[in-house]
Every structure is written in structure tokens, then in C-alpha cells.
Amino acid sequence: MPESFDVIVIGAGPGGYVCAIRAAQLGMKVACVEKRATLGGTCLNVGCIPSKALLQSSELFEETRHKMAEHGVVFDGVRLDLAKMQARKGEVVSANVKGVEFLFRKNKVTWLKGAGRILAPGKVEVAGETYETKNIVIATGSESSPLRGVEVDEKQVVTSTGALDLEAVPKHLVVIGGGVIGLELGSVWRRLGAEVTVIEFLDRLVPGMDNEVAKQLERVLTRQGLKFKLKSKVTGATKSAEGVTLTVEPAAGGAAEEIKADVVLLAIGRRAHTEGLGLAEAGVELDERGRVKTDAHFATNVPGIYAIGDVIAGAMLAHKAEDEGVALAELLAGQKGHVNYAAIPGVIYTWPEVASVGATEEELKAAGIAYKAGKFPFTANGRARAMGDLDGFVKILADAKTDRVLGAHMLGPDVGTLIAEISLAIEFGASAEDVARTCHAHPTLNEVVKEAALAVDGRALHI
Numbered sequence: 330m331p332e333s334f335d336v337i338v339i340g341a342g343p344g345g346y347v348c349a350i351r352a353a354q355l356g357m358k359v360a361c362v363e364k365r366a367t368l369g370g371t372c373l374n375v376g377c378i379p380s381k382a383l384l385q386s387s388e389l390f391e392e393t394r395h396k397m398a399e400h401g402v403v404f405d406g407v408r409l410d411l412a413k414m415q416a417r418k419g420e421v422v423s424a425n426v427k428g429v430e431f432l433f434r435k436n437k438v439t440w441l442k443g444a445g446r447i448l449a450p451g452k453v454e455v456a457g458e459t460y461e462t463k464n465i466v467i468a469t470g471s472e473s474s475p476l477r478g479v480e481v482d483e484k485q486v487v488t489s490t491g492a493l494d495l496e497a498v499p500k501h502l503v504v505i506g507g508g509v510i511g512l513e514l515g516s517v518w519r520r521l522g523a524e525v526t527v528i529e530f531l532d533r534l535v536p537g538m539d540n541e542v543a544k545q546l547e548r549v550l551t552r553q554g555l556k557f558k559l560k561s562k563v564t565g566a567t568k569s570a571e572g573v574t575l576t577v578e579p580a581a582g583g584a585a586e587e588i589k590a591d592v593v594l595l596a597i598g599r600r601a602h603t604e605g606l607g608l609a610e611a612g613v614e615l616d617e618r619g620r621v622k623t624d625a626h627f628a629t630n631v632p633g634i635y636a637i638g639d640v641i642a643g644a645m646l647a648h649k650a651e652d653e654g655v656a657l658a659e660l661l662a663g664q665k666g667h668v669n670y671a672a673i674p675g676v677i678y679t680w681p682e683v684a685s686v687g688a689t690e691e692e693l694k695a696a697g698i699a700y701k702a703g704k705f706p707f708t709a710n711g712r713a714r715a716m717g718d719l720d721g722f723v724k725i726l727a728d729a730k731t732d733r734v735l736g737a738h739m740l741g742p743d744v745g746t747l748i749a750e751i752s753l754a755i756e757f758g759a760s761a762e763d764v765a766r767t768c769h770a771h772p773t774l775n776e777v778v779k780e781a782a783l784a785v786d787g788r789a790l791h792i
Contacts, residue, residue: 332439333461334360336661337453338468339445339606342370344638344650345468346429346438351658353436360462361438362445362455367426368433371470372647375490378425380513382418383493384678387520390414399717409521411498418493447607450633464633464661467613467621468654469606471599471639476505478565478576479595485573486566486593489514498522499591503575505563507534509677511596512550516679519554526556526588528563530580530597535677539689539738541724546683546740549720566593601640616642627657635661649673672755676745681721684748687736687755690726699729703761703784707741709792710780711772718742723781725751725761732760732785743774750778761785 334357338349341363349361367374393407433440443456447467453460473488475481483491492514498521504511507529519525527534534543534557547557558577564585565576573593578585601620608615614622614630621629621636628635637657638650652668659666677683693700704724707713721741727734737751754764764782769775776791783789 331458331460332360334358334439335462336360336464336466336658337362337441337445337460337462338466339447339453340370340468340470340638340640341365341368341429341440342468342470342638342650343372343647344470344654345370345466346433346654347651348466348468348637348654348658349438350432350436351655352661353438355658355662355664357658357662359436359438360441360460361433362441362443362453364442364444368429368440369426371472373425373429374422375493377647379418379422379493380489380510380517381678382421383414383517384513384680386414386417387517388680391520396717409498411496411521415494415496444605446605447611447613447634449611450631464635466627466654466657467603467606467608467629467634467636467640468638468650469602469640470650471645472602473595474598474600476563476595476597479505479563479593480566480568481595482568485568485591486595488595492518492592492594492596495592500524501526501572501590502592502594503528503573503588503590504594504596505575506594506596506598507531507557507559508596508598509535509675511594512546512555513678514594514596515555516550516553524556525554526558526590528558528561528575528577528588530560530562532560534559535683537689538675538677538683538685539724540691542683542685542738542740545721546677546679549681549740550679599639599645603640626660627653643670644673644675646673646675669756672752674745674748674752676748678745681718681741682739682743682745684739684744685737686748686752687734688726689736689738693726693735698735700726700735701729701732701761701785702726703781703786703789705777705780705784705789705792707774707777710774710777712774713742713777715772716742723747723777725764725778725781725785727761727785732762734759734761734764737778737781741774741777747775747778750775 338345338361353359441455446454502523504515504527515525560580567574575588637653639645656666674686706722708719723739726736734754761782769779
């Protein structure tokens, strides 16, 4: 007879594997279902980790060619070894996925290899075997959203998966979608020598991010050589031996034009991956966008079946999924797990980076919430000047009456790390004055956060 478990998690991405580990730590007998040959899901295998490896490598290549000379470090004959760069990326991915496998062994989590299908509450089928469990957790993540008229082959028309594995630098890369994935991977290939054109349906980049940050990011990336066609839509793609010809029209309607590319990256967003799970047969309800419907405790409408991460509503972020996985494991153990969604940061790993947490100015205005904004530029920071990274600013938003921090929005060097301070401030209900009164080491980039907090009260010191 197959084993029975307290919890079976379907999907071993960041949400799933973290949920499985935490449940095991809390004394439950746990299995995690994964159909890939390696653990870690999209994030570790073909998403967050390999993209950051290429971003880091391409940043070093860009610095060596264009920035190091001003520091007195001069190179002659710098060249790109793309095969080596890709091989290093593979090594980074391998180390991470093997790390998850080690954690499963350490915490006695059983890896059920194959695709999981829910037969009924308490029953999961994997590779022809049926396993019984008290609780089922759906953590199957998301997949690239398709676009009518643009057929993906992962060679000429690629998703993020194919864009990470190109064997040569394209002469012209066209990115469909001005969101996080498109801008990050567009930056990688622009640094390595490609001409990059980004086509975006809206009149701005990174929808959902602070508008001021988005506009400044567009200016910075334009200076770096990326080209943008906003308020435009792609209605078709024709492939040939010479490349791909895209048909592009104004979003509002009008005359079409053709744009030729060697490679097209389709990055218009992601959608919940629910196919083949047996959800309809099990009676699990989905929402209007195909996501699993859950309550505040991650429970579906079917008792004993739960869902977390990209497959449910909310931001599609690995760390959001991880926090939900931990919270759910603790709830299943009878504890008080929770997630503060107001304190979940989002980061875009271009250079300079973009980071955001909490409400934007646009959201506060729409909600009728009175607020004060404090802003401080990196041009006035000593460490940023020493680094030669002066683009961007930090903006902190605080309640006009209570001074409680409501959000922060950053563009600049390493702001993906700096944002953690404001996430912590929001988690603890801190005021802008609390941040401003906290002693920040000098000279550091973190001082820009302190100065922005001071600026909320109109008393920044270094500008």
C-alpha cells in the first residue's frame, strides 16, 4: 500500500517546498509532488535564479566595457564568452536546486516524483499511485501568458524560459510587454550587445508600480540604449529563416506597421497553472481569472484542500508564496500563521534597481487617504557618488495625521536590499520619524532612506 501523509503539497516551487519544510518542522508527515527532474519550480530552474545570474554577469560585462575606466581600471580587448556565461548560470541553478533536495532529506520530506492529480479530498495520484493525506496544498505556480497571433517556439519567439537559454546574442530583440520580466531580460541582452525594443500596450512601464518611479526608470533605460514603443499592441508574428516580423498597431487603433526581429520575447504576464490537477472533478472553485479561490486562511471551498502562491490571487512573487507557505503550515499545526500583504516588497533587478512596498501615491489618492511624501536623491549621497551610481531616489509615504509609514518607492543602486528596512517599518507600524531617528551608518546607501524619512517632515539634512 502507498504511504499516507498529514500533508501533500503539489508543486515544489518556493511556496510549495517552503510549506513542506515548515510543516515537517512542525512534526507533520509531509510529501511534496514535483514533475520536474529537479526541485525549486519555475523560480529556481527557469526564473528568478537563472535570470539574476545572467543579470549579474551582464552587469559585470557592461561595467568592464564602459564604467571601469573612470575608476582607473583599464581593460584591453574585452570580449564576451556567452557559452561560459550560460554555463555559470547553469552551475548557479544546479547548486540551488540541489540545496532544496538536501533540505527535503534533512527535514524528512518525501519527494513524490511525477505530476500530481487530486482524485478527491484526501487522495492524490502521482505516477499511477494513489496517496492518502489529511491535507492537500496546491502550489503549482504560474506559466507565461499567451498572446493571440504570437506562437511561442522557444527559439525565435520565446518566453522567459527560452530567453534565458539563447546561444547567441540577437542583433535585434523585441520584447512584448514592459513589465518586470521584459525589462530584466531586455537589460541582459542589451548589455551583451543586442538592440532591444520594448512594446507595451499601456502608456507606461511596470503597471502597478509608483508612476514617478516608472517614468524615471523609462528615462534611465532609454539612456542605456533600450527603445520603447508605448501605447502599442502586437497583432501578429510571422517567422522565417531571417527572423520574425511583427505586426504592430496603436493600442487605440490605427495604421499597422511591421517590426523585424531576430528574437521576440513574449512577456505580457503570467497566469495561474491549474491544468491537469483534477480541480473541476474535485469541486475546487476558480475565480474569473482562472486562479484557485481561497479564504483568508488559504482554504478552498473543498474541506482539506488549500492553495498558496501564484495559483491564488495576489502578487506573483516567490517571497509572497514562501510567506504563505509558512503561514499555512503553521495554521495546519494549530498555530496563528498570517501574512501582512501590505509589507510584501516588489523588486525589479535592472540597474539601477526598482523596489516598492506598501501603497503608491496613486492608490492613496484613489482611496482618499491624506499623506505626506518625503523624497531624497542618490545624487546627494556620498556612497552613491563614490560608486558612480547617481540615478534615482527614495520616496517614503506617511499618513498625514499619524506619520505611520504607508509605503516606499525606490529607484537606485541596490534598492532591492534597501527596501527591507521599510518593509520592517510597515510590519511594526513604525512612523517616518521612527525611521528618521534610527542611526544609519555613514557612508552607506541606507542614508538615502533616512533622509527620505526626514524629508517627510521637511527636514532632510543633505539637500
